[in-house]
Amino acid sequence: MTIKYESQKIAQNFYTFAVLLFLVQVVVSIIAALQFMWPDFFILNFNIIRSLHINAMVVWLLAGMMGATYYVVSEESDTELWSVPMANFQFWATVVTVALVVLGYIWMGINPQANSTNLFGTGVLNEGREYIEAPRWADILIVVSVLLFLLNNFMTVLKTKKWTGIQGTLLGGLTVLALMYLPGMFYTKSMVKDQFWWWWVVHLWVEGAWEIIAGALLAFMLMKVVGAKREVVEKWMYVEVGLVMFTGILGTGHHYYWIGTPEYWLWVGGIFSSLEPIPLLIMAWDAFRTTREKRVVTNRAGLYYTVSHAIFNFVGAGLWGVIHTLPQVNKWTHGTQITTAHGHLAFYGAYVLLVLAMIYITLPAIRGVKAFNTSRAFQSFWWMTISMVFIVLTITGAGMVQTYMERLMGLDYVAVKTNYNLWFWILRAIFGVGFLYGVWIFAVDYFKLGKEPAPAVAPAPEKA
Amino acid sequence: MSNKAARNLFIYGSLFFFVIFVMLTIDTMGKLDKRAPEITEEVNAGKMVWHKYDCIGCHTILGNGSYFAPDMTKVAEKKPKDYLKQFLMDPKSVNTKASMPKLGISSKEADDLIAFLDWISRVDTNGWPPKPILATAAGVAVKELTAGQRVYQSQNCANCHMVSGIGGTTGPDLTHVGSKRDRAWLFGHFKDPKAYVPNSAMPGYGHISEQELNDLTDYMVALK
Numbered sequence: 040m041t042i043k044y045e046s047q048k049i050a051q052n053f054y055t056f057a058v059l060l061f062l063v064q065v066v067v068s069i070i071a072a073l074q075f076m077w078p079d080f081f082i083l084n085f086n087i088i089r090s091l092h093i094n095a096m097v098v099w100l101l102a103g104m105m106g107a108t109y110y111v112v113s114e115e116s117d118t119e120l121w122s123v124p125m126a127n128f129q130f131w132a133t134v135v136t137v138a139l140v141v142l143g144y145i146w147m148g149i150n151p152q153a154n155s156t157n158l159f160g161t162g163v164l165n166e167g168r169e170y171i172e173a174p175r176w177a178d179i180l181i182v183v184s185v186l187l188f189l190l191n192n193f194m195t196v197l198k199t200k201k202w203t204g205i206q207g208t209l210l211g212g213l214t215v216l217a218l219m220y221l222p223g224m225f226y227t228k229s230m231v232k233d234q235f236w237w238w239w240v241v242h243l244w245v246e247g248a249w250e251i252i253a254g255a256l257l258a259f260m261l262m263k264v265v266g267a268k269r270e271v272v273e274k275w276m277y278v279e280v281g282l283v284m285f286t287g288i289l290g291t292g293h294h295y296y297w298i299g300t301p302e303y304w305l306w307v308g309g310i311f312s313s314l315e316p317i318p319l320l321i322m323a324w325d326a327f328r329t330t331r332e333k334r335v336v337t338n339r340a341g342l343y344y345t346v347s348h349a350i351f352n353f354v355g356a357g358l359w360g361v362i363h364t365l366p367q368v369n370k371w372t373h374g375t376q377i378t379t380a381h382g383h384l385a386f387y388g389a390y391v392l393l394v395l396a397m398i399y400i401t402l403p404a405i406r407g408v409k410a411f412n413t414s415r416a417f418q419s420f421w422w423m424t425i426s427m428v429f430i431v432l433t434i435t436g437a438g439m440v441q442t443y444m445e446r447l448m449g450l451d452y453v454a455v456k457t458n459y460n461l462w463f464w465i466l467r468a469i470f471g472v473g474f475l476y477g478v479w480i481f482a483v484d485y486f487k488l489g490k491e492p493a494p495a496v497a498p499a500p501e502k503a
Numbered sequence: 504m505s506n507k508a509a510r511n512l513f514i515y516g517s518l519f520f521f522v523i524f525v526m527l528t529i530d531t532m533g534k535l536d537k538r539a540p541e542i543t544e545e546v547n548a549g550k551m552v553w554h555k556y557d558c559i560g561c562h563t564i565l566g567n568g569s570y571f572a573p574d575m576t577k578v579a580e581k582k583p584k585d586y587l588k589q590f591l592m593d594p595k596s597v598n599t600k601a602s603m604p605k606l607g608i609s610s611k612e613a614d615d616l617i618a619f620l621d622w623i624s625r626v627d628t629n630g631w632p633p634k635p636i637l638a639t640a641a642g643v644a645v646k647e648l649t650a651g652q653r654v655y656q657s658q659n660c661a662n663c664h665m666v667s668g669i670g671g672t673t674g675p676d677l678t679h680v681g682s683k684r685d686r687a688w689l690f691g692h693f694k695d696p697k698a699y700v701p702n703s704a705m706p707g708y709g710h711i712s713e714q715e716l717n718d719l720t721d722y723m724v725a726l727k
Contacts (some may be wrong), residue, residue, distance in 0.1 A: 075571070078602035085571050086560020147557070151606045154555050167554030169568055204510065228547045230623055231535050234567055235528075274506050281513035288520040289527075297631030298565040301534050305629065307527065370633050374566030374574055449635030451665065452573040453602075453672040 042404045044113045046120035051405050052130045053106025054398050058485045060099035060137075061391075065471075065478045067091045072468040076461070087148035090165070090172045091141065096386065097170065098137055103394030104252055105188055108209060110401050111259055112192045115206040121194035129187045136180045140173050160226050168233070170241055171223045178224050185217045204273035205259050208280060212251030219243045231299035238294040245385075246287040246315065246356075253393050254280040257322060257349065263400050264342040265333035275325045282318035290315050293364050297373055305366040312364045316357030323353040338403070340416035344396035347424065351388025359384050359431070371446045376438035376460075384431045387423075398485065406489030415484035422477030429470040437463035538627040549619025552612045561603075564623060566631065572602065577632065579620040581662045582673065587620070588613045589704040590673070597704040598673055651722025654715045658708065666726065674705060681726040690720045 042048065071088045073080045081088065113120050120126055143164035147154045154162035159175035161167070166174050173181065192210055196202065223240035227233045258276040261267045292308025326349035336342055359381040363372040372378070403411055437460045444450045444459055504512075553559070559568040564575045579587070586597070591613040594601040608616070648656070655661070663674035670677075680689075688699065693716050696703040708716065 079604075084561075084604055086557050086569065089560055089569055089571070090557070151556055154557070162555050165557050167557045167559065169559045172557065172560075204506065207510075208513075228542050228550065229535065229539065230550060230553075230564065230619075231539060231626060232532070233550075234565060235531065235535075270506065274504070274509050277506070277509035277513045281509070281516055284513070284517035285520055288517070288524050291524065292527075294567075295531075297628045298567070299535065299538055299626040299628055300531055301538070302629055303527075304531075370631060373631065374563045374568075374570065376570055379570055445635075446632070447635055448637040450668070451670060451672045454665070454668070 041407050042110075042114075043117075044119045046123045046126070047110045047113050047401075048405055049120065049123060049126045049130070050106035050110040050401060052127070053102045053109070054402065054485070056130075056134060057099040057103040057106070057394060057398075058482050060095045060102070061478055062482055064092055064095035064099065065475045067095070069468065069471050069475060072464065072471045075456075075464040076468070083145065083148035087144050090144055093170055094140070094144075094172060096391075100249075100386075100390045100394055102133070103397065104213075104249075104256075107256060107394070107397040107401065108188075108192060108213065110397075110405075111209060111256070112195050112206050115203045115259075116196050116199045116201050118195060118199045121191050121198060125187060125191050129184055129191070132180070132187075133184045136177055136184065140177045143174065144172070168223070168237060171237070175224065178220070182217070182220060182224075185213075185220070189213060189217060203269075204276065205255050205269075208258075208276060209252060209255035212248050212255060212280075215251065216244060216248035219248055234298045235295070235300065238291055242291045242294055243288070245389075246290060247284065249390060250283045250287065250318075250356075251280045253348075253352065253389060254283065254322065256393060256397055257326065257345065260341065260345045260396055260400055261326065261329045264336060264338050264345055265330050266335055266337070267329045267333060272325075272329065275321070279318050279322050279325065282321065283315075286311050286314040286317065293369070296366050296369055309364070309366050313361060315364075316353065316361050319353040319357040323349040325349070338400055340411075340413040341396060341400035343417065343420060344392055344399050347420065348388060348392035348396050351384065351392055351424075353388070355381070355384030355386070355388035355431075359435075372438065372442050375441045375446070376434050377442065378438075380431050380434040380438055383427065383434065387427045395481065402485070402488055408489035411488050412491070415480050415487075419477045419479075419481035419484060422480060423474055424477075426470045426473035426477060430467055430474065433463045433467040433470065437467075540622055540625050542622065543618070545615055545618040546622040547619075549615035549617070549622075552608070552616045553619060556606050556608065565626075565628065574632065575620060575623070576626075576628065577624050579617060579624040581659070581671075583704075583706040584617055585706055586663070586673070586704040587617050591616060596702050600672070649722060650718035651720070651725075654711070654719040655722060658711070658719075663705075677723065677726055679727060681724045684723070686720055686724055689723045690716060693719065 067088050070081050070083075071085060071092055074085045074088065078085065109120060109126060147162075147164040154164045154167075156163040159179070161175040163174055163176075165172050166178075171178075189210070192213075196206060196210070219240055222236040225236075227236065254276050257279075258272040261272050262269060288311075289307050290312035292304045293312035295304035295308055326346050330342060330346055363369050363377050363381070399416060403409075440459050440463070441455050444455045445452055450459075553564075558564075558575070561569050561572040562575050563570060563573075566574060566576065588610075590597045590601070590603075591608050592610065593605050594603040595605065660677075661670035663671040665672060665676045665678065667678050684692075692699040693707070694709045695707050696705040697707075
C-alpha cells in the first residue's frame with residue numbers, strides 16, 4: 040500500500056488533529072459524567088464542559104472528513120491536489136480558529152461576565168446556542184476555511200475532469216454541508232424561529248450532508264478493502280444517499296412537533312422520519328453483502344471498522360432514533376435522556392467509526408507500510424464499542440426512568456435525576472473510563488503505525 | 504437501473520423534496536407569530552441574556568438543549584416571579600441544594616430573563632409538555648381531600664414543595680414539617696415568609712382568606 044500522489048499526505052495533518060481532539064473530547068466527557076453526580080466537581084461548569092465535549096467532536100469528525108476528502112479526491116481525479124500550500128494554510132487556519140474558540144470557552148467558564156461584549160451580533164466568546172456555540176467571528180472564519188477547502192478540491196477535479204460518482208457525491212455532500220451552516224448565522228428575536236433555523240443546521244448536517252459524505256466514503260472504502268467493483272458500489276451509493284435525502288429532508292419535521300410550529304409537522308415529521316432507518320439498513324446490508332462476496336481482504340482492520348460503521352450507523356442513528364420519533368411517543372420522551380442515548384450511539388456508529396475506518400484504510404498507504412500489526416486496532420475497537428454500548432444502555436435506562444417518573448407520574452425533574460437515576464450516572468462514568476482506555480489505545484496505534492519494525496514475522500521468544 | 508439513472512434520481516429527487524421543505528418553511532414562517540404573544544423589547548433583551556449566559560448549556564427550552572437541568576418552557580407559569588428573580592441572582596441563597604452556580608446575573612437581567620421565560624411559557628406548543636397522566640388521574644381519584652389539602656392543591660404548593668416524594672424540589676420538603684414547626688409559626692409564615700426566614704423566596708399568602716390559611720395550617724401540622 041502506497042499513495043499515488045505526494046499531496047495525499049496532507050490528509051495526515053487533519054488526522055493527527057482529529058485524533059488529538061478525540062482524546063480531548065473523551066477526557067472532558069469523564070468530567071461531565073462526574074458532574075452529573077457532583078455538579079461543582081470542576082472549575083469549569085457543566086455547560087462549558089459539554090460545549091467542549093460536543094464541539095471537539097464536531098470539529099474532529101469534520102477534520103477527519105476533510106483529510107479523507109483530500110486523499111480521495113486526489114486519488115479519484117488521478118492527479119496532485121490543485122494547491123498543497125493552500126491546503127496547508129487551510130489546515131493551520133482551522134487549527135488556530137478552533138484553538139481561539141476553545142480558549143474563549145474556558146475564559147467564559149472562569150468568568151461568565153466576559154461574554155458581555157457583543158461582536159457581529161453574538162457574545163464575543165460564545166453564541167449561547169447549542170452545538171453552534173462558536174461566536175459569529177469564528178463562524179465567518181470557519182466558512183472561509185470550508186470555502187478554501189471546497190475550492191481546492193473542485194479545482195483538483197477540474198484539472199483532469201474525472202467526475203467519478205464517489206467524488207461527485209462526496210463533494211456534493213460537502214457543498215450541502217457548507218450551505219447548511221449559513222441558516223445558523225443570523226439572529227432572530229423569536230426563540231421559536233431561532234430553533235426552527237437552528238434545526239436546519241443541525242438536522243440537515245447530521246441526517247443530510249454528513250450521511251451523504253458517509254455514503255460516498257463507504258463506497259470508497261468497500262472498493263479499497265475488498266476490491267469491490269466501482270460500477271456496483273456506486274449504484275448502491277446513489278440509492279442509499281438518495282433515500283437518505285428523500286426521508287431525511289422532510290424528516291426534519293420530527294424536530295418541529297413541540298417548538299411552537301404548526302400541527303401539520305406532526306404528520307410530515309412522523310411519516311418521513313419513520314422511514315429514515317431504511318437507507319441506513321440498506322447501507323449495512325450493502326457492506327455485508329459486498330464484503331462476503333469478495334474474499335481478497337487487503338486491510339483487515341479497515342474492513343472491520345467499515346462494516347462496524349455500517350452496522351452501528353443503522354442501530355444508533357436508525358433504531359435508537361426511530362423508537363422515539365413518532366409524535367405519540369415523542370410527546371413523552373422529548374427532552375429526556377432517551378435523546379442523549381440516541382445521540383451517543385448515532386454519532387459513534389455513523390461518524391466516529393467512519394472516520395476511524397478511513398484512517399485505518401488510508402494511513403498505511405500514507406506512511407508507506409505494506410502490512411501493520413492490527414492487534415491494537417482490534418483492542419481499541421472492542422474497548423470502545425463495548426463501553427459505548429453499555430454507556431448507551433445506561434443512558435437509555437435513565438431516560439426510561441425519567442420518562443416514566445417525571446413525565447408520566449409527575450415527579451420533580453431534580454428528584455428523579457438525583458435519586459432515582461443515580462446508579463445509571465455511576466455506571467455511565469465507569470463505562471466512560473473504559474471508552475477512554477479504548478481511545479487511548481487507538482491514539483497510541485495512530486502515532487506508532489508504520490513506525491515500528493514490520494510485523495511480518497512473529498517476534499522471537501525471549502531467551503530465558 | 505443504470506448508474507446514470509440512479510444518479511439522476513438522487514439529484515432530482517433530493518431537489519424535489521428540498522423544494523417541498525422550503526415551501527413548508529415559508530408557510531410556517533407566516534404562521535409562527537400568531538402562535539406566540541408579541542415580542543416586546545424586554546422579551547428580546549431576556550433572550551439575549553439567555554444566550555449570554557449559555558443557559559442552554561445546562562437547561563432545555565421547548566425540550567431542546569442540554570439534559571442536565573430542568574426544562575424552562577413552563578417555568579414562569581409554575582414558579583412565583585419573585586422566587587425566580589431571587590434564585591437567578593443567587594441560587595444557593597434560596598435553595599442550598601441548588602446545582603446552579605451564581606453567574607453574576609444583574610437585577611435588570613433577571614427581570615428581562617423572566618419576561619422572556621414568561622413569553623415562551625405562552626407559546627402554542629401543540630400541547631407539550633403533556634400533563635403527567637398518573638398525577639392527573641390521582642388528583643381525580645382522591646375524593647376525600649381535607650380542606651387543607653384542597654388549599655394546598657388550589658395554590659399549587661406542590662410546584663415547589665414535596666410531600667412524601669411528590670412535588671417540586673425548589674422549596675423545602677414538607678413531609679415532616681409538622682414535627683419541626685408549630686401552628687403559630689406556620690400560620691405567621693404563610694402571611695409573611697420573610698419575617699420568619701430572612702432569605703426566603705416564597706411569596707406571602709396574606710391575600711387568601713383566614714379560613715383557608717387555617718385549613719392549610721391544619722394540614723401542615725398533621726404532616727409528622
